[in-house]
Amino acid sequence: MTTNANDPKPLHPVYSVANIQNKIRTLDGVKVTYSSWVKLFKLHARGYGVLNHIDGSTPPVKTDATYESWSKIDAIVLQWIYGSLSDELMARVLDTDTRAQQAWNRIQDIFLNNKSSRATALEHRFINLTLTSCSSMDKYQQKIKDLAD
Structure with missing residues (x-):
């Protein structure tokens, strides 16, 4: 099979998730524990090919040709994080101009620092x-x- 240079790139799997709440339960620290939430979130992140947005991997530099695509996917992963937090936790984590990794680390700090x-x-x-x-x-x-x- 030959590929044509004009063929569009396949859509990243992350774009197929319409509602993360159907896949990952809301982290509230009571009904859903942090450790359970992390396991489930990482399972989905691995399955949708976005684990590198929360595992500490270095993002591409802004001048990299892949940065724009990476940035859009990172915004979706950040939406997943915010969308799977209780209102109380989201208020503690929500920040402007942040990446998924930074939000992930803030949640980890909330649950593991104490x-x-x-x-x-x-x-x-x-x-x-x-x-x-x-x-x-x-x-x-x-x-x-x-x-x-």
Whole structure:
């Protein structure tokens, strides 16, 4: 098969996502934990070929011929990030003239910078959780799993 120089380049897979909320649940830190959200987001980013926008890869320089295309895709990944955050988290992360990687890092800082105090609080909740405080064994087990996650 020969390719014609006039044939348009195929559309990047990222453009096929109409609504990220159908694919990635909203990160709120309660129902959806940070670690679960990261795993799911990275899975989709890898699948749609945009993991390099959040993994610390160096973006092309503005004079590079691919920069314009990269910048548009980065804006879509940034929309994915903002679109999968709770209103409270989005207010803390939302910024003008930012890239997806910068927003990703801000979210990481929110959840991991206070890791030791958060771990202490979770350990306290775990130790003090009793079966009698839950309506059933299933609810008790789910609370334990949620705290562990």
